[in-house]
Amino acid sequence: MTSRLNRLAVAFLATALATLGVTVANPAPASAAMTICYNTSQAGSYASVANQAASIWNNATVNLTLSANCGSNLRIYRITGGGSYAVRTSLGNGRVYIDTQQAAQYSVLRIMTHEIGHILGLPDNYNGNCALLMSGGSAGTSCTNPYPSTAEASRVSNLFAGTFSATDRSADVFRDSWPSVLTPVS
Ligand SMILES: [Zn+2]
Numbered sequence: 001m002t003s004r005l006n007r008l009a010v011a012f013l014a015t016a017l018a019t020l021g022v023t024v025a026n027p028a029p030a031s032a033a034m035t036i037c038y039n040t041s042q043a044g045s046y047a048s049v050a051n052q053a054a055s056i057w058n059n060a061t062v063n064l065t066l067s068a069n070c071g072s073n074l075r076i077y078r079i080t081g082g083g084s085y086a087v088r089t090s091l092g093n094g095r096v097y098i099d100t101q102q103a104a105q106y107s108v109l110r111i112m113t114h115e116i117g118h119i120l121g122l123p124d125n126y127n128g129n130c131a132l133l134m135s136g137g138s139a140g141t142s143c144t145n146p147y148p149s150t151a152e153a154s155r156v157s158n159l160f161a162g163t164f165s166a167t168d169r170s171a172d173v174f175r176d177s178w179p180s181v182l183t184p185v186s
Pocket of ligand 1: 177
């Protein structure tokens, strides 16, 4: 009898709360995917390149989604001179600058995906291997590969899953990934 009354009381209470518009929140998922809103208002003609790079990262990784112009976790800039570089303020947040002069020598899509890779927690890895995105300009101007390797992509997925190392999450600036190519004097 007591038990039945309790059940009735609980049912009544739930109905009353629902009537009042009170909802009981479900526990948050263990690891929610991060949405990285990128802003191309300063990217000029490179906005479409940024969109392609975002698609590449979204297809290659889990636990994060790059989404266009829903906010400004990541701002993309088109600049001329000074070199392309990335400023990471924290994992998934910062600014990327793409130099038109370097884009005339190297694949602009490779530059874009590489620099965004820094925002996503990857360091440079100048080993000359074109199969790696983070080898940057060390792979030469003929390397146009804009895709992260399986290892690079899984590292990013793991970083966003919370398998962090302090270094990869920290604020940092990444410069000089694309050495200038001197035109031979004829
Ligand atoms: Zn770099």
